[in-house]
Amino acid sequence: MRILVQKFGGTSVATKDSRNYVYKKIEDTINNGYALIVVVSAMGRNGDPYATDTLLNLLKNEYPSVSKRELDVIFSCGENISGTVITSNLQKRGYKSVYLTGAQAGIITDNNYTDAKIIRIDNTGIISLLKDGYVVVVGGGQGISENGDTTSLGRGGSDTTACALGVSAKAAEIDIFTDVEGIMTADPRKVEDAILLDEISYEDCCNLANKGAKVIHPRAVEVAMTNPEIKLYVKSTFSDHPGTLIGEEKEEFKDILKLTGIAGIENIDFTNGTKSTEACEISLVGSNFLKYPEFGEELRNRLTSEKIDIYKLSNNDRCITYVINNKYYAKAIELIHYYIVKQLNQLLDYNI
Numbered sequence: 001m002r003i004l005v006q007k008f009g010g011t012s013v014a015t016k017d018s019r020n021y022v023y024k025k026i027e028d029t030i031n032n033g034y035a036l037i038v039v040v041s042a043m044g045r046n047g048d049p050y051a052t053d054t055l056l057n058l059l060k061n062e063y064p065s066v067s068k069r070e071l072d073v074i075f076s077c078g079e080n081i082s083g084t085v086i087t088s089n090l091q092k093r094g095y096k097s098v099y100l101t102g103a104q105a106g107i108i109t110d111n112n113y114t115d116a117k118i119i120r121i122d123n124t125g126i127i128s129l130l131k132d133g134y135v136v137v138v139g140g141g142q143g144i145s146e147n148g149d150t151t152s153l154g155r156g157g158s159d160t161t162a163c164a165l166g167v168s169a170k171a172a173e174i175d176i177f178t179d180v181e182g183i184m185t186a187d188p189r190k191v192e193d194a195i196l197l198d199e200i201s202y203e204d205c206c207n208l209a210n211k212g213a214k215v216i217h218p219r220a221v222e223v224a225m226t227n228p229e230i231k232l233y234v235k236s237t238f239s240d241h242p243g244t245l246i247g248e249e250k251e252e253f254k255d256i257l258k259l260t261g262i263a264g265i266e267n268i269d270f271t272n273g274t275k276s277t278e279a280c281e282i283s284l285v286g287s288n289f290l291k292y293p294e295f296g297e298e299l300r301n302r303l304t305s306e307k308i309d310i311y312k313l314s315n316n317d318r319c320i321t322y323v324i325n326n327k328y329y330a331k332a333i334e335l336i337h338y339y340i341v342k343q344l345n346q347l348l349d350y351n352i
Helices: 016-031 052-060 068-075 077-092 124-131 157-168 202-210 218-224 293-305 326-344
Strands: 003-008 035-040 097-100 107-109 118-121 135-139 142-145 150-152 173-178 199-201 231-236 244-247 258-272 275-287 310-315 319-325
Touching: 003 016, 003 157, 016 035, 016 077, 035 077, 035 124, 035 157, 052 068, 052 077, 068 077, 068 150, 077 097, 077 135, 097 124, 107 157, 118 157, 124 135, 135 157, 157 173, 157 218, 199 202, 199 258, 202 218, 202 244, 202 258, 202 275, 258 326, 275 326, 293 310, 293 319, 293 326, 319 326
Parallel strands: 003 035, 003 173, 035 135, 097 135, 107 142, 173 231, 199 244
Antiparallel strands: 107 118, 142 150, 231 244, 258 275, 275 319, 310 319
16 A cells, blocks of 8 residues: 655635645545545635634634633644545545544644644554545644643644654655745745755755745654655645655765755844844855855855845854844845855856
């Protein structure tokens, strides 16, 4: 039995039209002979009637001091709604399908409400259903504590659910479907010439996610790293592009200067001396920065030559991070990204 895990995010399941793309992905996978686990997020984003934030605000707006235990119960409702809708439509299309909550899927967590960690997975039920020919749809980002309480894995938890189930079931592949075609060198909404990456290492992917990129949750990548034989992709629900493969670092990149991508966080509070400043953080992710200090020095000089004051600079071998005035965010991210494009086109003036 060849198992494949597909995870569909909120924008993918938000509307009837978008869900039709989901059904097409599922049908294609079944036709290719896979036993299929489908992990779903809640429908849409804040303001949409069944989105997680909309449901949470039902409590928070009226009961600001609501306990985290109760928040986790309502947190799980969005995925239960979308999962039931997806499952019912698959049944209508003639497929054997069943919906499982995180608890029913055997996802056991600690009791750290709103940010629980998976302790173990009992996938006996899922494997049995797959063998019986069912498409198993699972609510993302949720589980059950050992004392029987509903728990949530926090923001991005559906990615973690997909990777954890894939590793547990020894899947051949895990596909994280979203509204972009894969992981890019920068946020395409901020950088017009952002480049789609065919491949990215686990570590670079985690670094980008931790520094502000929101394509896949870093905890999910860390789970997938425990079994690198499983292929992990980020793909678009709305196209047939093969997406970005996340895997181990290639040998040819271990000793050279490699620039992978750029991520940023706007509107952070930063105290520059005694003055509080509205700032942003921009991080360049790659490898071997400490071996090639001249690159970081030149990039810093280029920023300052453009009258961009750097409040703080930190770097290690895998990341260079700048804290600058928020008003220069767009200008700085474009300038730094230019050097990524140069390196990808092999035009850097360094003997590497």
